[in-house]
Amino acid sequence: DDGIFTCNSTFYYNVDPAGSSCLPCNEVASEFGRRCITCPDGVQNNVCNCDYTAQILVDTELDGAVKDPPTCSLCLDGFRPGFHDEHGVPRKCVKCENSDCQCQYEAGYCFPVTETLEGLDTFVTSQALSGAKQLDSKILRDNLAGVAKLCEMNIETLLNNMTACQVFTNLCVLTLSEYPTTSSRFLSTCSKLDEITKDRLAQTKINQHDQPGWADRIPWLKYDYDYFSGGRDNIYVLEEDNVKQFYTFQRGNNASQLQLQVASYTLYGQVSPVTRLSNQLSVCTEPVLTFGTTLSYTCSLTVDKLLDRDTIFHELYLQIDGGELIPIPVLVENSQNTALDDIEGLILTRRFFLSDRNIGIENSESTDDTASTPRFIRYASSMTLSVTIVEERDGNIRVPLLRIRYQDVLTDTIEEKVSMTLKVEYSKAGERLEEDLGIAVGVVGFLGLVYALIKTVGYRRRNNIIEDCSCRTIGCFVLFLCAGLGGLFFWIVAGTSWYYLCIYKGQQAVSVFLPLDDGPFRAVLVSCFVLTLIHRLHFLFASTNYDIFFVDWEKPKGKFIPSSTSTKSEETLTSVSIWRTYFLANEWNELHTIRKINPVFQYMAFLFFTEYVGLRYLATSQPDAFTDTSKVDYVSEYNVILRVGLAFGVMFIIWILQRFYNFLHERFISDQVQMYIDLCSISNISVVILSDNVYGYYIHGRAVHGHADADMAEIVTSLKREEDNLCSKRGLGTDTDQQTFDMVIPILLRTNYNRITYPLVSRDISSQRNAKSETDKQIQAYCHINRLFASFIDQSLDDIDYIIGDKLFLEKVLDMEIREPPPAKGILYNDEGQSFEKVLYYGNEWLLFTWDVLLLVMLDYSTQHFTFAVLITWFINEVILKKISAWRCQKNVGDKALIDERFLL
Numbered sequence: 073d074d075g076i077f078t079c080n081s082t083f084y085y086n087v088d089p090a091g092s093s094c095l096p097c098n099e100v101a102s103e104f105g106r107r108c109i110t111c112p113d114g115v116q117n118n119v120c121n122c123d124y125t126a127q128i129l130v131d132t133e134l135d136g137a138v139k140d141p142p143t144c145s146l147c148l149d150g151f152r153p154g155f156h157d158e159h160g161v162p163r164k165c166v167k168c169e170n171s172d173c174q175c176q177y178e179a180g181y182c183f184p185v186t187e188t189l190e191g192l193d194t195f196v197t198s199q200a201l202s203g204a205k206q207l208d209s210k211i212l213r214d215n216l217a218g219v220a221k222l223c224e225m226n227i228e229t230l231l232n233n234m235t236a237c238q239v240f241t242n243l244c245v246l247t248l249s250e251y252p253t254t255s256s257r258f259l260s261t262c263s264k265l266d267e268i269t270k271d272r273l274a275q276t277k278i279n280q281h282d283q284p285g286w287a288d289r290i291p292w293l294k295y296d297y298d299y300f301s302g303g304r305d306n307i308y309v310l311e312e313d314n315v316k317q318f319y320t321f322q323r324g325n326n327a328s329q330l331q332l333q334v335a336s337y338t339l340y341g342q343v344s345p346v347t348r349l350s351n352q353l354s355v356c357t358e359p360v361l362t363f364g365t366t367l368s369y370t371c372s373l374t375v376d377k378l379l380d381r382d383t384i385f386h387e388l389y390l391q392i393d394g395g396e397l398i399p400i401p402v403l404v405e406n407s408q409n410t411a412l413d414d415i416e417g418l419i420l421t422r423r424f425f426l427s428d429r430n431i432g433i434e435n436s437e438s439t440d441d442t443a444s445t446p447r448f449i450r451y452a453s454s455m456t457l458s459v460t461i462v463e464e465r466d467g468n469i470r471v472p473l474l475r476i477r478y479q480d481v482l483t484d485t486i487e488e489k490v491s492m493t494l495k496v497e498y499s500k501a502g503e504r505l506e507e508d509l510g511i512a513v514g515v516v517g518f519l520g521l522v523y524a525l526i527k528t529v530g531y532r533r534r535n536n537i538i539e540d541c542s543c544r545t546i547g548c549f550v551l552f553l554c555a556g557l558g559g560l561f562f563w564i565v566a567g568t569s570w571y572y573l574c575i576y577k578g579q580q581a582v583s584v585f586l587p588l589d590d591g592p593f594r595a596v597l598v599s600c601f602v603l604t605l606i607h608r609l610h611f612l613f614a615s616t617n618y619d620i621f622f623v624d625w626e627k628p629k630g631k632f633i634p635s636s637t638s639t640k641s642e643e644t645l646t647s648v649s650i651w652r653t654y655f656l657a658n659e660w661n662e663l664h665t666i667r668k669i670n671p672v673f674q675y676m677a678f679l680f681f682t683e684y685v686g687l688r689y690l691a692t693s694q695p696d697a698f699t700d701t702s703k704v705d706y707v708s709e710y711n712v713i714l715r716v717g718l719a720f721g722v723m724f725i726i727w728i729l730q731r732f733y734n735f736l737h738e739r740f741i742s743d744q745v746q747m748y749i750d751l752c753s754i755s756n757i758s759v760v761i762l763s764d765n766v767y768g769y770y771i772h773g774r775a776v777h778g779h780a781d782a783d784m785a786e787i788v789t790s791l792k793r794e795e796d797n798l799c800s801k802r803g804l805g806t807d808t809d810q811q812t813f814d815m816v817i818p819i820l821l822r823t824n825y826n827r828i829t830y831p832l833v834s835r836d837i838s839s840q841r842n843a844k845s846e847t848d849k850q851i852q853a854y855c856h857i858n859r860l861f862a863s864f865i866d867q868s869l870d871d872i873d874y875i876i877g878d879k880l881f882l883e884k885v886l887d888m889e890i891r892e893p894p895p896a897k898g899i900l901y902n903d904e905g906q907s908f909e910k911v912l913y914y915g916n917e918w919l920l921f922t923w924d925v926l927l928l929v930m931l932d933y934s935t936q937h938f939t940f941a942v943l944i945t946w947f948i949n950e951v952i953l954k955k956i957s958a959w960r961c962q963k964n965v966g967d968k969a970l971i972d973e974r975f976l977l
Contacts, residue, residue, distance in 0.1 A: 152165065190220060192216045320580065349388070356492075453478065605923075671924070691718045758770065766816055774865075
């Protein structure tokens with residue numbers, strides 16, 4: 073499966089037209105693994121039990137015939153066991169290196185007893201182990217000193233093969249290519265290999281094939297610019313633009329694929345030819361290497377499956393046009409000598425493995441089966457192939473980098489599952505997302521500060537706050553700052569996500585990649601959500617906590633005598649019906665939560681386009697734009713930036729279409745807000761709304777017919793007269809239809825209003841409303857307030873008056889009154905629209921839309937599931953917040969308008 077098909081010593085190699093496989097033997101397999109054999113003296117450590125210091129295992133006759141059963145044959149005088157197979161079993165007798173055949177055996181080789189072998193560190197560190205977290209590795213103890221000496225002999229041309237150096241290199245890779253800088257009693261495996269390599273480089277004065285650190289007659293493992301550096305360091309290989317290949321997103325040609333080749337090695341140095349990459353990077357699947365497509369595979373294996381895998385080493389190459397192979401460097405991220413924050417000090421190597429069971433076998437004198445069982449297995453838990461496009465030349469890339477993180481797992485529980493992840497990532501050199509977002513946040517932060525200052529100044533003027541700096545002022549400044557920053561951050565998030573969604577998905581030539589580090593984007597997104605949440609809660613409070621009163625203009629029609637026995641002196645005025653006020657109050661409560669769009673339609677349309685049409689696949693981390701997965705080979709994982717951009721885009725388009733429909737509906741069919749104003753005129757009731765202390769809105773509903781308590785015929789007749797222009801217009805001024813106003817009321821009017829309502833708001837009205845005395849006080853207060861506001865509008869008060877005018881252009885832009893009203897006078901500003909909508913859902917549609925989108929995006933950010941996010945968004949907005957707002961509005965109208973809540977539905 074890894075480029076070299078080998079089987080364990082207890083399995084034989086079965087060749088079948090349907091596919092080759094390893095099948096178990098009762099004891100062990102033959103020399104070449106083609107059949108099973110029965111050992112003459114039993115099995116020990118998964119090999120036949122012979123005295124391999126003087127005997128060899130023979131299972132084949134000289135003519136090639138099968139020798140059954142095999143024998144443990146003693147070598148003749150002057151010969152010793154040799155020609156070890158890949159399982160360490162000697163198969164032939166070789167001539168002794170000296171006359172008496174006295175040897176010190178290391179790595180299966182007979183060294184003369186006079187030869188001094190260097191002691192090397194055979195302990196390996198594993199976080200999976202308890203205590204000292206170190207283990208004396210048997211494979212290092214048995215082979216390290218011997219292969220190190222044989223490798224040095226190979227360099228000195230005393231031998232004519234590189235097998236020992238290959239094994240030495242593999243043992244270094246098993247220790248995670250660690251090059252300790254601290255002094256210790258023994259050199260580490262990699263330090264000794266590095267020492268041999270540098271000695272050879274110093275002798276030859278040349279790098280093989282111009283590759284840094286590749287010495288003659290030694291496998292190239294480590295990138296090293298210490299020699300012939302030219303002022304470069306080891307990171308230079310990652311910044312060098314030596315990949316002479318132009319890549320494109322246009323599918324169907326070689327330039328749209330990463331052509332990767334791999335060379336493989338067994339633990340004991342057997343080399344396979346360079347072949348096309350298949351599943352050497354993943355034990356589960358062959359990766360799709362379409363250029364620009366971000367991959368993420370996660371494979372789960374049990375420990376017993378890892379135990380069955382042989383250790384195979386690989387070297388990765390990038391093939392470009394013309395057949396040239398470019399080596400791909402490897403970075404072991406959790407090696408002890410790797411500091412990821414020290415870019416220039418990174419140690420880059422060439423060789424890697426997926427899993428190994430040999431390094432975890434502890435050196436022991438025991439001869440039972442447990443002696444060959446590893447205490448831990450080392451495996452690649454995470455492998456990431458990083459491809460970087462050159463900033464100045466779109467379509468050209470730098471040398472890719474393979475980043476690996478290894479982990480160890482104990483073999484105590486063989487059913488335990490481990491995960492192995494393979495990723496392929498693409499980025500562009502000089503990516504400036506963090507820098508650009510930082511600049512944008514700085515600019516909008518200043519704008520948000522200016523906005524908050526302007527709104528705070530306006531708030532102080534509208535509430536007649538005299539103190540220079542109060543807790544109330546500071547609190548309002550913070551709320552306005554949150555509102556301003558939330559709105560501005562929304563455009564940063566939307567603009568950034570829309571840019572990547574449109575540019576990344578629409579490009580043919582390679583120019584833009586998704587940023588690998590989207591942390592800054594996520595930070596701005598979360599900040600935007602929190603700020604908008606604060607703004608939304610502030611609106612919930614402010615829109616249900618204003619002063620409101622319904623001014624009834626109706627006058628009694630005449631006098632009546634209570635009974636036939638009453639005298640004329642007992643005649644009283646007829647009463648005015650309160651039902652018109654109750655009706656308008658209920659209509660106001662219904663109007664409070666009406667929006668300019670249909671939220672349910674918004675959510676359903678969003679789900680239709682993202683889930684049913686398949687637009688959600690536009691958020692995958694690959695440049696291909698598709699909505700049907702059956703037309704592509706691989707569907708990449710979703711990208712946060714693209715998914716946010718998709719949600720923003722689809723929701724915004726649906727919202728714009730709904731707003732356009734709302735505009736046409738209001739213009740040509742019906743306008744619910746205008747219908748409420750008309751209802752006020754027919755009911756002969758005006759509405760005073762004080763959102764601030766001395767600032768608010770006025771709806772002039774005084775009937776032009778003089779009264780509204782009439783039968784159907786009288787009302788129809790009155791409306792007909794109005795239609796025929798036989799009566800005055802509905803507006804407050806002379807000969808005008810202007811019925812809605814922004815108003816700044818005189819301080820004295822507010823003082824009188826507070827004086828009347830203070831006895832009511834200073835105690836719990838709701839708990840005492842059934843008491844007759846409290847009811848009488850409430851009725852009396854209602855009559856006084858009605859008379860106060862009616863007299864103010866009629867300009868019949870001696871010391872309180874107002875003027876009617878238009879706002880300045882700057883006042884409209886800043887939404888703040890600049891001019892001071894005349895002494896003891898207020899100003900009623902002609903309202904070109906319906907500004908009292910600002911205390912309703914209807915006038916805050918943009919805030920509600922941004923809140924809807926951000927809530928949906930944050931829920932999807934947590935769940936990666938649009939349907940679930942939409943359902944929760946609907947529940948929070950339409951069930952929880954809307955119900956709370958309607959309840960608070962009803963209670964506020966009952967308390968402030970002095971209307972019995974029992975009549976509010």
